[in-house]
Amino acid sequence: MSNILAIAYKLFQEARQSHTLVFFTVLMLLLLPFFPINLKSDDTLKSQIQLAITYSLILISMMLYLVSIFFSTYSFTQELKSKQYYLVDVKPVGRWQFFYGKFLGIALFNAIMLIILSMIGYCMIAYLGNQKQPDDPSNLEEIWISYRSISPEVPYTRINALVLEEYQKMKQENRLSSEYTEDEHWDRIRKKLEVKLQHIAPSFSKVWQFKAFPLELRDSSNKLRLRYRLFSTESGLGFLCKVRWEIGRGNSQYIWEDRIKPGEFHEFNVPCSVINVDGIAEVRFVHTDPNAGLIYFPLSDGLEILYPAEPFWLNYVKALLLIYLLSCFLIAIGLFASTFLSFAVSLFFGFFILLLGVSASFVEEITAGSFSQQNIWKWLSSISLQFIFIFVPNFDAYSQNEILASARVVEWRVIWDSIWNILFIRGGILSGLGCLIFQRREIGKPML
Amino acid sequence: MEIIETIGLTKEFRDFWGRVKARALDNLNLKVNRGEIFGLLGPNGSGKTTTIKLLLGLLFPTAGKIKVLGKSPRHVENKKYIGFLPEETYLYPYQTAEEALLFYGRLFGLKHTICKKRVQDLLEMVGLTKAQKRPLKEYSKGMARRIGIAQALINDPDLIFLDEPTTGLDPIGTKEIKDLILHLKNCGKTIVLCSHLLADVEDICDRIAIVYGGKIRCEGTVAGLLTAPQRTQIVVDNLSDATIQEITQWLQSRQIPASIEKPRERLETYFLRVIQEARLQDTPTSGAEAGKIVADFFKQPNLGSLSEPSNPVLQELLEQKLTHPSPEPIAQPLPTTTNTVLQQLVQPAIEKASIPESSTSIANPSQENIQQEVLNELLAKGKGKK
Numbered sequence: 001m002s003n004i005l006a007i008a009y010k011l012f013q014e015a016r017q018s019h020t021l022v023f024f025t026v027l028m029l030l031l032l033p034f035f036p037i038n039l040k041s042d043d044t045l046k047s048q049i050q051l052a053i054t055y056s057l058i059l060i061s062m063m064l065y066l067v068s069i070f071f072s073t074y075s076f077t078q079e080l081k082s083k084q085y086y087l088v089d090v091k092p093v094g095r096w097q098f099f100y101g102k103f104l105g106i107a108l109f110n111a112i113m114l115i116i117l118s119m120i121g122y123c124m125i126a127y128l129g130n131q132k133q134p135d136d137p138s139n140l141e142e143i144w145i146s147y148r149s150i151s152p153e154v155p156y157t158r159i160n161a162l163v164l165e166e167y168q169k170m171k172q173e174n175r176l177s178s179e180y181t182e183d184e185h186w187d188r189i190r191k192k193l194e195v196k197l198q199h200i201a202p203s204f205s206k207v208w209q210f211k212a213f214p215l216e217l218r219d220s221s222n223k224l225r226l227r228y229r230l231f232s233t234e235s236g237l238g239f240l241c242k243v244r245w246e247i248g249r250g251n252s253q254y255i256w257e258d259r260i261k262p263g264e265f266h267e268f269n270v271p272c273s274v275i276n277v278d279g280i281a282e283v284r285f286v287h288t289d290p291n292a293g294l295i296y297f298p299l300s301d302g303l304e305i306l307y308p309a310e311p312f313w314l315n316y317v318k319a320l321l322l323i324y325l326l327s328c329f330l331i332a333i334g335l336f337a338s339t340f341l342s343f344a345v346s347l348f349f350g351f352f353i354l355l356l357g358v359s360a361s362f363v364e365e366i367t368a369g370s371f372s373q374q375n376i377w378k379w380l381s382s383i384s385l386q387f388i389f390i391f392v393p394n395f396d397a398y399s400q401n402e403i404l405a406s407a408r409v410v411e412w413r414v415i416w417d418s419i420w421n422i423l424f425i426r427g428g429i430l431s432g433l434g435c436l437i438f439q440r441r442e443i444g445k446p447m448l
Numbered sequence: 449m450e451i452i453e454t455i456g457l458t459k460e461f462r463d464f465w466g467r468v469k470a471r472a473l474d475n476l477n478l479k480v481n482r483g484e485i486f487g488l489l490g491p492n493g494s495g496k497t498t499t500i501k502l503l504l505g506l507l508f509p510t511a512g513k514i515k516v517l518g519k520s521p522r523h524v525e526n527k528k529y530i531g532f533l534p535e536e537t538y539l540y541p542y543q544t545a546e547e548a549l550l551f552y553g554r555l556f557g558l559k560h561t562i563c564k565k566r567v568q569d570l571l572e573m574v575g576l577t578k579a580q581k582r583p584l585k586e587y588s589k590g591m592a593r594r595i596g597i598a599q600a601l602i603n604d605p606d607l608i609f610l611d612e613p614t615t616g617l618d619p620i621g622t623k624e625i626k627d628l629i630l631h632l633k634n635c636g637k638t639i640v641l642c643s644h645l646l647a648d649v650e651d652i653c654d655r656i657a658i659v660y661g662g663k664i665r666c667e668g669t670v671a672g673l674l675t676a677p678q679r680t681q682i683v684v685d686n687l688s689d690a691t692i693q694e695i696t697q698w699l700q701s702r703q704i705p706a707s708i709e710k711p712r713e714r715l716e717t718y719f720l721r722v723i724q725e726a727r728l729q730d731t732p733t734s735g736a737e738a739g740k741i742v743a744d745f746f747k748q749p750n751l752g753s754l755s756e757p758s759n760p761v762l763q764e765l766l767e768q769k770l771t772h773p774s775p776e777p778i779a780q781p782l783p784t785t786t787n788t789v790l791q792q793l794v795q796p797a798i799e800k801a802s803i804p805e806s807s808t809s810i811a812n813p814s815q816e817n818i819q820q821e822v823l824n825e826l827l828a829k830g831k832g833k834k
Contacts, residue, residue: 006554010540017542083538087599090504090532091555094524444506446461 003093007101015109028063032120049128049143054405056121064327069350071106072334077343096435106331118320146315147306148409152208163190199296205286210305213279223269225306232262234293242289248274309409318410319400325418332427336434360394393422451638452480457512472498474662485633487653488642495662496642500609531605535612537596541585545595556603570598589616611642626652
């Protein structure tokens with residue numbers, strides 16, 4: 001272990017002298033405090049703070065990702081190229097120890113960078129939080145609390161049965177267009193059904209049940225936040241839709257009426273007393289605007305209730321931890337590539353993986369369905385992509401910037417999942433492979 | 449008792465497609481005994497450095513076997529007992545001398561206090577105590593070489609590989625390193641020296657092997673390879689012209705062709721004396737200073753410590769050795785230099801550097817009985833003068 005620590009410690013001496021790292025750090029120290037403050041928002045302080053949170057996290061994460069790839073590839077390959085590793089390899093240091101020493105060193109360096117940058121980011125957010133003007137309607141208290149979200153139960157079993165029924169019916173009636181593949185047909189039918197299930201006609205109402213609220217919330221003075229988005233069939237430019245919400249039953253029922261713009265997110269506060277003794281809150285939407293036509297709530301993000309769960313700082317730390325874990329994965333990628341590639345190629349490889357990880361959602365979306373296609377080339381490319389994504393995590397799925405900005409809780413399960421899947425499984429496989437390759441590499445081979 | 453053994457060692461370098469581009473070593477058989485200074489000589493590209501790299505596990509053999517301290521060179525634990533100075537000193541330019549030595553010390557798992565002490569001893573030994581806080585990128589080649597030597601000795605190794613150890617060093621540094629190597633040998637260390645500076649090798653090596661084209665062309669002790677048995681050289685204190693005349697006549701009367709001349713001092717010796725005088729006047733220097741001959745932790749010669757070697761592998765080898773004793777000495781004491789005529793006559797030629805400038809040399813292809821006669825005569829003259 002002392003060997004690994006010695007190699008890790010040396011990384012700090014190297015970082016101290018690296019002009020590129022110093023440049024990156026100074027750039028970040030300049031960008032982080034000033035860039036988010038000057039962002040344009042919708043003129044409310046709350047939205048500016050949300051933007052500041054998002055962009056400071058993006059800046060920190062990109063800085064860390066780039067430094068991880070650059071530092072790991074540079075430090076490893078340069079030591080081999082300039083033969084400094086000769087003097088290490090002839091010491092009682094296993095090559096795996098050298099590999100993990102580098103990993104530990106860069107990971108510790110990243111941790112220090114992350115702490116410094118996140119403290120600057122946090123101070124900047126706190127500074128913005130104290131800049132409220134008297135005419136600003138923002139409720140800034142909400143910024144310092146993170147909310148856990150509960151969505152209404154979606155009857156997926158019922159939807160699936162209906163989709164199957166509809167598909168078979170269309171097939172029998174020969175109504176399936178050859179324009180679409182089988183998967184696309186299923187998708188279209190499902191979407192139509194979902195709209196049907198979630199639509200409300202004028203003068204009608206719809207009830208959703210939100211389950212599993214913590215019971216201690218009922219007696220607290222905290223507020224729930226009902227966040228929703230609706231679409232109207234008759235909405236024109238500047239149209240404002242009348243809405244009426246009835247939450248809870250009996251004496252504790254809470255009613256909220258408003259005029260809102262369709263298609264945008266809206267929210268209002270609800271007292272916790274609307275939760276019943278079983279931890280359930282019943283929410284009814286009453287369609288009172290005949291001019292709005294049919295109203296539709298999207299299943300994915302149309303409706304949710306947020307309840308206060310954690311302080312903001314804890315959520316901030318969790319989001320940073322996720323960024324850190326992803327940066328550790330990139331260190332493993334950089335070191336793995338450096339065991340058999342030159343600096344330039346391994347740097348390119350690292351950036352390519354980063355690009356794939358960041359755009360994983362997009363790539364998965366555009367290649368969805370091609371797996372079953374008959375075209376051999378599309379099938380092959382789809383197989384290759386699926387193979388790559390075994391190793392490359394979807395950065396979007398783990399990066400919680402949006403969640404943090406919308407004041408929602410970053411769940412611990414995401415962190416455990418990322419520790420397990422990114423650090424241990426993917427990072428472990430890559431570093432194991434890297435050690436194996438490095439062990440078999442002839443360090444003293446001259447360039448022929 | 450071999451500390452290094454290679455059998456049929458072959459190394460080929462191949463390109464990406466597996467085609468053989470160079471055959472650096474070809475069926476090389478080498479044995480290095482414990483406690484000796486072994487010189488590996490050869491011109492550039494002859495395979496010296498490849499051999500060293502193979503012995504250190506930096507390269508893998510294409511064919512053949514290697515045993516270093518009884519095990520494979522890639523055995524990590526074995527490396528605790530090995531020191532290595534590469535052809536060029538590959539140091540981290542961003543470290544200071546002290547940081548570099550502490551780093552290498554930590555790689556051996558040395559405790560911090562011991563490591564710090566050794567670092568200071570070594571810095572003092574290589575004369576860089578005052579420059580220890582300067583980054584290595586500011587060091588001259590010679591200064592970096594000194595740090596390279598220090599890092600090779602940080603673990604008090606039993607087996608030391610020195611690849612061109614005196615490259616980049618000034619004559620004083622070269623002399624210090626040669627003295628150090630001899631002292632290390634005296635402490636029971638085994639040293640493999642790789643060089644094409646023949647004078648250095650000749651001065652300090654016990655045995656040498658000359659490599660060319662990846663093969664050993666000749667191997668043996670320095671004395672065995674370099675002594676010309678058909679020639680005799682006698683060195684004495686300054687003689688008067690009359691005496692020289694007398695000797696010449698005596699040699700001519702016996703039809704022995706001979707040349708009598710005043711020996712020249714070696715430039716190295718002359719240079720060292722000039723610098724020594726300058727140092728006595730306290731002339732300041734920004735570079736390396738005169739170092740101690742050897743760091744404190746080397747100072748106990750291992751001559752009598754064969755029963756307690758630091759290395760368990762050596763212990764094992766030693767036990768085998770004790771079962772099958774060899775007539776060769778394990779380590780020899782350093783030769784001492786005196787000015788007596790008798791001592792000089794019986795000392796081998798490698799002591800030339802310590803011969804006083806007022807001496808006369810007679811080189812003569814003669815038989816051993818004639819040599820004895822001249823010796824007797826000279827001794828008689830010496831006694832007559834007193």
